[in-house]
Amino acid sequence: MQANTNKAWLGVLPVVLLVAFSAVIPLMTVVNYSVQDIFDVQTRVFVGFDWYRETLRDPRFVDALLRQILFSSLILVIEIPLGIVLARGLPREGRLLPLLLVLLAVPLLIPWNVVGMIWQIFARPDIGLLGAAVNAAGFDYNFTGVVTDAWVTLIAMDVWHWTSLVTLLTFAGLTAIPGACYQAAMLDDASRWQVFWYVEFPRIRSVLVIAVLLRLMDSLMIYTEPFVLTGGGPGNATTFLSQYLTSMAVGQFDVGPAAAFSVLYFLVILLLCWLFYTSVMGSSKGPDPYDEDGL
Amino acid sequence: MAWMAWTLPTALFFAAIAAGLVAMTVFELVRPTIPRRGLLPLVTSRGDRFFISLLVSAFIHAGWLGITELPVYMASIGCLVLGGLLMRFG
Numbered sequence: 001m002q003a004n005t006n007k008a009w010l011g012v013l014p015v016v017l018l019v020a021f022s023a024v025i026p027l028m029t030v031v032n033y034s035v036q037d038i039f040d041v042q043t044r045v046f047v048g049f050d051w052y053r054e055t056l057r058d059p060r061f062v063d064a065l066l067r068q069i070l071f072s073s074l075i076l077v078i079e080i081p082l083g084i085v086l087a088r089g090l091p092r093e094g095r096l097l098p099l100l101l102v103l104l105a106v107p108l109l110i111p112w113n114v115v116g117m118i119w120q121i122f123a124r125p126d127i128g129l130l131g132a133a134v135n136a137a138g139f140d141y142n143f144t145g146v147v148t149d150a151w152v153t154l155i156a157m158d159v160w161h162w163t164s165l166v167t168l169l170t171f172a173g174l175t176a177i178p179g180a181c182y183q184a185a186m187l188d189d190a191s192r193w194q195v196f197w198y199v200e201f202p203r204i205r206s207v208l209v210i211a212v213l214l215r216l217m218d219s220l221m222i223y224t225e226p227f228v229l230t231g232g233g234p235g236n237a238t239t240f241l242s243q244y245l246t247s248m249a250v251g252q253f254d255v256g257p258a259a260a261f262s263v264l265y266f267l268v269i270l271l272l273c274w275l276f277y278t279s280v281m282g283s284s285k286g287p288d289p290y291d292e293d294g295l
Numbered sequence: 296m297a298w299m300a301w302t303l304p305t306a307l308f309f310a311a312i313a314a315g316l317v318a319m320t321v322f323e324l325v326r327p328t329i330p331r332r333g334l335l336p337l338v339t340s341r342g343d344r345f346f347i348s349l350l351v352s353a354f355i356h357a358g359w360l361g362i363t364e365l366p367v368y369m370a371s372i373g374c375l376v377l378g379g380l381l382m383r384f385g
Contacts, residue, residue: 032305046302049360049367056361267353274350278337 027266034259051260061261063236064244065268071240072219072272075158079215080208082159083166088196090171101171104164112161116228119157123229143230147237150230154238157225162215169211173204209280213273220269241265312349319345335385344385348378 034051038044055061086104091097107115123143125131134141143153177200185195223242226232232239245265249258319342328341339347352374359370 028305028309029299031308032299032301035305036300036302038300041298041300044300046304048304049356052357053360056357264357267350267357271350271354274346 030259030262032259033255034263035256037256047256051257052264055257055260055264060236060239060244061264064239064241067237067239068220068241071154071222072216074155075162075219076212076215078155078159079163079166080212083163083211084170084204084208086163086167087170087174088200090167092175101168104167107161107164108168110161112224113228115157115161116225119153119160119225120229123153145234147234150234150238154226154229157229158219158222161225162218165214166211169207170204173207174200177203205280209277212276212280216272216276217269220272241268315345333385335381339385341382344382347385348374348381351381352378 035046035048036044037047037051090100110118122128122130125135125142131141131143140146141149143149181199181203182195185199190198221242222240223246226238226240227243230238232243242265245258245261248254248261323341330338330340330343332338335344335347352371355374355377356367356370359365359367
Protein backbone atom coordinates (compact mmCIF):
# COMPACT_ATOMS: atom_id res chain seq x y z
CA MET A 1 0.00 0.00 0.00
CA GLN A 2 1.19 3.45 -0.89
CA ALA A 3 2.33 5.49 2.04
CA ASN A 4 1.07 9.04 2.52
CA THR A 5 2.71 11.48 0.17
CA ASN A 6 2.40 15.21 -0.11
CA LYS A 7 1.58 15.09 -3.82
CA ALA A 8 -1.86 16.58 -3.21
CA TRP A 9 -0.12 19.90 -2.58
CA LEU A 10 0.58 20.03 -6.31
CA GLY A 11 -3.17 20.49 -6.75
CA VAL A 12 -2.87 23.85 -4.99
CA LEU A 13 -0.29 25.05 -7.50
CA PRO A 14 -2.73 26.73 -9.93
CA VAL A 15 -4.15 28.80 -7.07
CA VAL A 16 -0.68 29.75 -5.93
CA LEU A 17 0.21 30.87 -9.45
CA LEU A 18 -3.04 32.81 -9.81
CA VAL A 19 -2.60 34.58 -6.47
CA ALA A 20 1.02 35.34 -7.31
CA PHE A 21 -0.05 36.84 -10.63
CA SER A 22 -2.99 38.83 -9.30
CA ALA A 23 -1.90 39.82 -5.79
CA VAL A 24 1.67 39.07 -4.76
CA ILE A 25 3.51 40.42 -7.79
CA PRO A 26 1.39 43.61 -8.01
CA LEU A 27 2.14 44.25 -4.33
CA MET A 28 5.83 43.68 -4.99
CA THR A 29 5.60 46.11 -7.90
CA VAL A 30 4.14 48.76 -5.60
CA VAL A 31 7.04 48.27 -3.19
CA ASN A 32 9.38 48.52 -6.15
CA TYR A 33 7.84 51.79 -7.34
CA SER A 34 7.97 53.25 -3.85
CA VAL A 35 11.76 53.51 -3.95
CA GLN A 36 11.97 55.17 -7.36
CA ASP A 37 11.09 58.45 -8.98
CA ILE A 38 9.48 57.38 -12.23
CA PHE A 39 8.89 59.83 -15.05
CA ASP A 40 8.37 57.22 -17.75
CA VAL A 41 9.52 53.66 -18.41
CA GLN A 42 13.02 54.71 -19.46
CA THR A 43 13.46 57.69 -17.17
CA ARG A 44 13.53 56.58 -13.56
CA VAL A 45 15.77 57.30 -10.61
CA PHE A 46 16.34 55.18 -7.54
CA VAL A 47 15.62 57.39 -4.53
CA GLY A 48 15.83 54.93 -1.64
CA PHE A 49 13.49 55.71 1.24
CA ASP A 50 12.92 59.37 0.30
CA TRP A 51 9.24 58.93 -0.52
CA TYR A 52 8.64 57.14 2.77
CA ARG A 53 10.40 59.91 4.65
CA GLU A 54 8.36 62.52 2.82
CA THR A 55 5.04 60.71 3.32
CA LEU A 56 5.61 59.99 7.01
CA ARG A 57 6.37 63.66 7.62
CA ASP A 58 3.46 64.91 5.57
CA PRO A 59 0.95 66.39 8.02
CA ARG A 60 -1.90 65.65 5.59
CA PHE A 61 -1.00 61.93 5.65
CA VAL A 62 -0.84 61.86 9.44
CA ASP A 63 -4.14 63.73 9.71
CA ALA A 64 -5.84 61.41 7.20
CA LEU A 65 -4.53 58.40 9.12
CA LEU A 66 -5.82 59.72 12.44
CA ARG A 67 -9.19 60.51 10.88
CA GLN A 68 -9.27 57.03 9.41
CA ILE A 69 -8.63 55.40 12.79
CA LEU A 70 -11.24 57.60 14.46
CA PHE A 71 -13.81 56.80 11.78
CA SER A 72 -13.22 53.04 11.88
CA SER A 73 -13.33 52.99 15.70
CA LEU A 74 -16.56 54.98 15.81
CA ILE A 75 -18.42 52.86 13.28
CA LEU A 76 -17.30 49.61 14.95
CA VAL A 77 -18.36 50.87 18.37
CA ILE A 78 -21.79 51.69 16.98
CA GLU A 79 -22.43 48.99 14.39
CA ILE A 80 -21.35 45.88 16.29
CA PRO A 81 -23.48 46.35 19.44
CA LEU A 82 -26.37 47.70 17.39
CA GLY A 83 -26.17 44.75 15.02
CA ILE A 84 -26.20 42.30 17.93
CA VAL A 85 -29.16 44.03 19.57
CA LEU A 86 -31.11 43.96 16.29
CA ALA A 87 -30.24 40.31 15.65
CA ARG A 88 -31.40 39.35 19.15
CA GLY A 89 -34.61 41.27 18.56
CA LEU A 90 -35.46 39.39 15.36
CA PRO A 91 -38.00 36.59 15.67
CA ARG A 92 -36.41 33.15 15.24
CA GLU A 93 -39.25 31.90 13.09
CA GLY A 94 -42.61 32.97 11.71
CA ARG A 95 -44.00 34.67 8.64
CA LEU A 96 -42.51 38.02 9.49
CA LEU A 97 -38.94 36.74 9.49
CA PRO A 98 -38.31 36.46 5.71
CA LEU A 99 -39.72 39.95 5.20
CA LEU A 100 -37.52 41.40 7.93
CA LEU A 101 -34.44 39.67 6.54
CA VAL A 102 -35.11 41.06 3.06
CA LEU A 103 -35.68 44.55 4.47
CA LEU A 104 -32.42 44.30 6.39
CA ALA A 105 -30.56 43.18 3.28
CA VAL A 106 -31.78 46.10 1.15
CA PRO A 107 -29.11 48.64 2.20
CA LEU A 108 -26.42 46.04 1.44
CA LEU A 109 -27.63 45.72 -2.13
CA ILE A 110 -27.41 49.41 -3.00
CA PRO A 111 -24.26 50.44 -4.88
CA TRP A 112 -21.98 52.51 -2.72
CA ASN A 113 -22.05 55.66 -4.83
CA VAL A 114 -25.84 55.50 -4.83
CA VAL A 115 -25.75 55.32 -1.02
CA GLY A 116 -23.62 58.45 -1.07
CA MET A 117 -26.05 60.11 -3.44
CA ILE A 118 -29.11 59.12 -1.38
CA TRP A 119 -27.57 60.59 1.75
CA GLN A 120 -26.31 63.67 -0.01
CA ILE A 121 -29.87 64.55 -0.96
CA PHE A 122 -31.43 63.15 2.23
CA ALA A 123 -29.19 65.30 4.45
CA ARG A 124 -29.36 68.57 2.49
CA PRO A 125 -30.73 71.33 4.71
CA ASP A 126 -32.78 72.89 1.90
CA ILE A 127 -34.42 70.03 0.02
CA GLY A 128 -33.45 66.93 2.03
CA LEU A 129 -35.89 65.23 4.36
CA LEU A 130 -33.37 64.62 7.13
CA GLY A 131 -31.64 67.99 6.81
CA ALA A 132 -34.89 69.93 6.78
CA ALA A 133 -36.31 67.90 9.70
CA VAL A 134 -33.23 68.40 11.85
CA ASN A 135 -33.22 72.13 11.11
CA ALA A 136 -36.95 72.34 11.82
CA ALA A 137 -36.28 70.67 15.16
CA GLY A 138 -34.15 73.67 16.08
CA PHE A 139 -30.63 72.43 15.30
CA ASP A 140 -28.43 74.44 13.00
CA TYR A 141 -27.41 71.54 10.77
CA ASN A 142 -25.37 71.82 7.57
CA PHE A 143 -23.15 68.88 6.65
CA THR A 144 -21.38 70.69 3.84
CA GLY A 145 -20.19 73.52 6.04
CA VAL A 146 -19.77 72.25 9.60
CA VAL A 147 -17.18 69.61 10.45
CA THR A 148 -19.17 67.91 13.22
CA ASP A 149 -22.27 67.75 11.05
CA ALA A 150 -20.27 66.20 8.22
CA TRP A 151 -18.89 63.53 10.56
CA VAL A 152 -22.26 62.77 12.11
CA THR A 153 -23.80 62.42 8.65
CA LEU A 154 -20.98 60.21 7.43
CA ILE A 155 -21.21 57.92 10.44
CA ALA A 156 -25.00 57.78 10.25
CA MET A 157 -24.68 56.84 6.59
CA ASP A 158 -22.22 54.04 7.32
CA VAL A 159 -24.37 52.74 10.17
CA TRP A 160 -27.41 52.82 7.88
CA HIS A 161 -25.50 51.03 5.14
CA TRP A 162 -23.65 48.33 7.06
CA THR A 163 -25.32 47.52 10.39
CA SER A 164 -27.49 45.01 8.50
CA LEU A 165 -24.42 42.99 7.65
CA VAL A 166 -23.55 42.62 11.34
CA THR A 167 -27.20 41.83 12.11
CA LEU A 168 -27.49 39.14 9.45
CA LEU A 169 -24.20 37.48 10.39
CA THR A 170 -25.08 37.54 14.09
CA PHE A 171 -28.55 36.22 13.35
CA ALA A 172 -27.07 33.31 11.40
CA GLY A 173 -24.86 32.56 14.41
CA LEU A 174 -27.76 32.81 16.84
CA THR A 175 -30.02 30.44 14.88
CA ALA A 176 -27.34 27.75 15.11
CA ILE A 177 -27.59 27.66 18.91
CA PRO A 178 -29.59 24.60 20.07
CA GLY A 179 -32.82 25.34 21.93
CA ALA A 180 -31.68 23.11 24.79
CA CYS A 181 -29.09 25.72 25.78
CA TYR A 182 -31.83 28.33 26.23
CA GLN A 183 -33.99 25.88 28.15
CA ALA A 184 -31.11 25.11 30.49
CA ALA A 185 -30.55 28.85 30.98
CA MET A 186 -34.25 29.32 31.71
CA LEU A 187 -34.22 26.54 34.31
CA ASP A 188 -31.29 28.23 35.99
CA ASP A 189 -33.23 31.48 36.03
CA ALA A 190 -30.60 33.30 34.00
CA SER A 191 -31.09 36.99 33.30
CA ARG A 192 -31.14 38.33 29.71
CA TRP A 193 -27.60 39.53 30.09
CA GLN A 194 -26.46 36.14 31.44
CA VAL A 195 -28.17 34.38 28.54
CA PHE A 196 -26.31 36.63 26.14
CA TRP A 197 -22.94 36.42 27.84
CA TYR A 198 -22.86 32.71 28.76
CA VAL A 199 -25.09 31.08 26.14
CA GLU A 200 -24.98 33.25 23.03
CA PHE A 201 -21.75 35.20 23.00
CA PRO A 202 -19.36 32.21 23.12
CA ARG A 203 -21.23 30.61 20.24
CA ILE A 204 -21.38 33.69 18.03
CA ARG A 205 -17.86 34.84 18.80
CA SER A 206 -16.33 33.54 15.59
CA VAL A 207 -19.15 35.03 13.52
CA LEU A 208 -18.60 38.35 15.27
CA VAL A 209 -14.90 38.18 14.49
CA ILE A 210 -15.78 37.89 10.82
CA ALA A 211 -18.28 40.76 11.13
CA VAL A 212 -15.76 43.03 12.85
CA LEU A 213 -12.99 42.12 10.42
CA LEU A 214 -15.23 42.78 7.42
CA ARG A 215 -16.34 46.12 8.80
CA LEU A 216 -12.84 47.07 9.89
CA MET A 217 -11.33 46.26 6.50
CA ASP A 218 -14.12 47.95 4.65
CA SER A 219 -14.11 51.09 6.77
CA LEU A 220 -10.33 51.35 6.44
CA MET A 221 -10.62 51.57 2.71
CA ILE A 222 -13.80 53.67 2.59
CA TYR A 223 -13.76 55.90 -0.45
CA THR A 224 -16.93 56.12 -2.46
CA GLU A 225 -19.47 57.25 0.12
CA PRO A 226 -17.52 60.20 1.58
CA PHE A 227 -16.38 61.10 -1.93
CA VAL A 228 -19.99 61.50 -3.05
CA LEU A 229 -21.38 62.83 0.23
CA THR A 230 -18.82 65.42 1.33
CA GLY A 231 -16.04 65.23 -1.25
CA GLY A 232 -13.62 65.06 1.69
CA GLY A 233 -14.76 68.40 3.06
CA PRO A 234 -15.44 70.77 4.63
CA GLY A 235 -11.75 71.56 4.05
CA ASN A 236 -10.09 68.20 4.56
CA ALA A 237 -12.26 67.24 7.53
CA THR A 238 -13.53 63.99 6.02
CA THR A 239 -10.60 63.16 3.74
CA PHE A 240 -9.60 59.60 4.58
CA LEU A 241 -6.51 57.69 3.52
CA SER A 242 -7.94 56.29 0.30
CA GLN A 243 -9.15 59.68 -0.88
CA TYR A 244 -5.82 61.33 -0.20
CA LEU A 245 -4.05 58.42 -1.89
CA THR A 246 -6.25 58.68 -4.96
CA SER A 247 -5.64 62.40 -5.26
CA MET A 248 -1.90 61.65 -5.27
CA ALA A 249 -1.91 58.62 -7.56
CA VAL A 250 -4.55 59.64 -10.07
CA GLY A 251 -4.84 63.40 -9.68
CA GLN A 252 -1.16 64.24 -9.64
CA PHE A 253 0.17 60.95 -11.05
CA ASP A 254 2.95 60.83 -8.44
CA VAL A 255 3.54 57.09 -8.72
CA GLY A 256 6.53 56.97 -6.36
CA PRO A 257 5.02 58.84 -3.38
CA ALA A 258 1.66 57.15 -3.97
CA ALA A 259 3.36 53.74 -3.88
CA ALA A 260 5.15 54.60 -0.61
CA PHE A 261 1.81 55.80 0.76
CA SER A 262 0.18 52.53 -0.35
CA VAL A 263 2.80 50.41 1.37
CA LEU A 264 2.33 52.33 4.63
CA TYR A 265 -1.45 52.12 4.25
CA PHE A 266 -1.15 48.36 3.73
CA LEU A 267 1.08 48.01 6.80
CA VAL A 268 -1.43 49.86 8.98
CA ILE A 269 -4.27 47.62 7.79
CA LEU A 270 -2.15 44.50 8.22
CA LEU A 271 -1.22 45.50 11.76
CA LEU A 272 -4.76 46.38 12.81
CA CYS A 273 -6.25 43.20 11.38
CA TRP A 274 -3.55 41.01 12.86
CA LEU A 275 -3.85 42.66 16.28
CA PHE A 276 -7.59 42.30 16.21
CA TYR A 277 -7.60 38.73 14.94
CA THR A 278 -5.05 37.44 17.44
CA SER A 279 -6.62 39.32 20.35
CA VAL A 280 -10.04 37.85 19.65
CA MET A 281 -9.11 34.36 18.53
CA GLY A 282 -6.22 33.97 20.94
CA SER A 283 -7.95 35.21 24.05
CA SER A 284 -9.19 32.47 26.31
CA LYS A 285 -11.41 34.95 28.12
CA GLY A 286 -15.12 34.30 28.09
CA PRO A 287 -16.68 30.93 28.60
CA ASP A 288 -15.78 27.89 26.54
CA PRO A 289 -18.47 27.35 23.87
CA TYR A 290 -18.18 23.61 24.15
CA ASP A 291 -18.38 23.54 27.91
CA GLU A 292 -22.04 22.69 28.35
CA ASP A 293 -21.70 22.92 32.13
CA GLY A 294 -20.49 26.46 31.84
CA LEU A 295 -23.80 28.08 32.79
CA MET B 296 12.49 42.62 -16.29
CA ALA B 297 13.28 46.21 -17.20
CA TRP B 298 9.71 46.95 -18.28
CA MET B 299 8.52 46.39 -14.71
CA ALA B 300 11.19 48.81 -13.48
CA TRP B 301 12.83 46.39 -11.06
CA THR B 302 15.88 47.58 -9.20
CA LEU B 303 18.66 45.62 -7.53
CA PRO B 304 17.78 46.72 -3.96
CA THR B 305 14.12 45.68 -4.29
CA ALA B 306 15.14 42.40 -5.95
CA LEU B 307 17.50 41.68 -3.06
CA PHE B 308 14.82 42.62 -0.53
CA PHE B 309 12.27 40.22 -2.01
CA ALA B 310 14.90 37.52 -2.52
CA ALA B 311 15.69 37.81 1.20
CA ILE B 312 12.00 37.48 2.14
CA ALA B 313 11.57 34.54 -0.23
CA ALA B 314 14.72 32.87 1.12
CA GLY B 315 13.37 33.39 4.65
CA LEU B 316 10.08 31.75 3.75
CA VAL B 317 11.79 28.82 2.01
CA ALA B 318 14.15 28.36 4.96
CA MET B 319 11.21 28.45 7.38
CA THR B 320 9.37 25.84 5.28
CA VAL B 321 12.36 23.52 5.16
CA PHE B 322 12.97 24.01 8.87
CA GLU B 323 9.31 23.21 9.53
CA LEU B 324 9.52 19.99 7.51
CA VAL B 325 12.70 18.92 9.25
CA ARG B 326 11.60 19.91 12.72
CA PRO B 327 7.90 20.82 13.07
CA THR B 328 7.18 23.77 15.35
CA ILE B 329 5.56 23.41 18.74
CA PRO B 330 3.44 26.48 19.61
CA ARG B 331 4.59 27.94 22.89
CA ARG B 332 4.36 31.00 25.05
CA GLY B 333 7.50 33.03 25.54
CA LEU B 334 8.02 36.71 26.26
CA LEU B 335 5.17 37.74 23.98
CA PRO B 336 1.76 37.72 25.65
CA LEU B 337 0.38 35.06 23.31
CA VAL B 338 1.01 31.50 22.18
CA THR B 339 3.05 31.58 18.98
CA SER B 340 4.43 29.11 16.49
CA ARG B 341 7.72 29.71 14.74
CA GLY B 342 5.90 31.12 11.71
CA ASP B 343 3.93 33.53 13.92
CA ARG B 344 7.15 34.81 15.44
CA PHE B 345 8.65 35.25 11.96
CA PHE B 346 5.61 37.24 10.85
CA ILE B 347 5.69 39.35 14.02
CA SER B 348 9.40 40.03 13.49
CA LEU B 349 8.80 41.18 9.91
CA LEU B 350 5.85 43.38 10.88
CA VAL B 351 7.70 44.92 13.82
CA SER B 352 10.72 45.54 11.56
CA ALA B 353 8.53 47.31 9.01
CA PHE B 354 7.10 49.61 11.67
CA ILE B 355 10.50 50.27 13.25
CA HIS B 356 11.80 51.30 9.82
CA ALA B 357 8.74 53.49 9.23
CA GLY B 358 9.14 55.13 12.63
CA TRP B 359 12.87 55.59 12.01
CA LEU B 360 12.24 57.28 8.66
CA GLY B 361 9.51 59.44 10.14
CA ILE B 362 11.46 60.66 13.16
CA THR B 363 15.22 60.62 12.67
CA GLU B 364 17.72 61.66 10.01
CA LEU B 365 20.13 58.87 10.99
CA PRO B 366 21.05 56.28 8.33
CA VAL B 367 18.52 53.49 7.84
CA TYR B 368 21.03 50.63 8.19
CA MET B 369 21.15 51.34 11.93
CA ALA B 370 17.45 50.54 12.17
CA SER B 371 17.99 47.46 10.01
CA ILE B 372 20.70 46.13 12.33
CA GLY B 373 18.46 46.78 15.32
CA CYS B 374 15.64 44.92 13.58
CA LEU B 375 17.87 41.93 12.83
CA VAL B 376 18.86 41.71 16.50
CA LEU B 377 15.28 42.19 17.64
CA GLY B 378 14.05 39.62 15.09
CA GLY B 379 16.58 37.11 16.38
CA LEU B 380 15.49 37.74 19.96
CA LEU B 381 11.81 37.43 19.01
CA MET B 382 12.40 34.15 17.17
CA ARG B 383 14.33 32.72 20.10
CA PHE B 384 12.51 34.07 23.17
CA GLY B 385 9.24 35.51 21.83
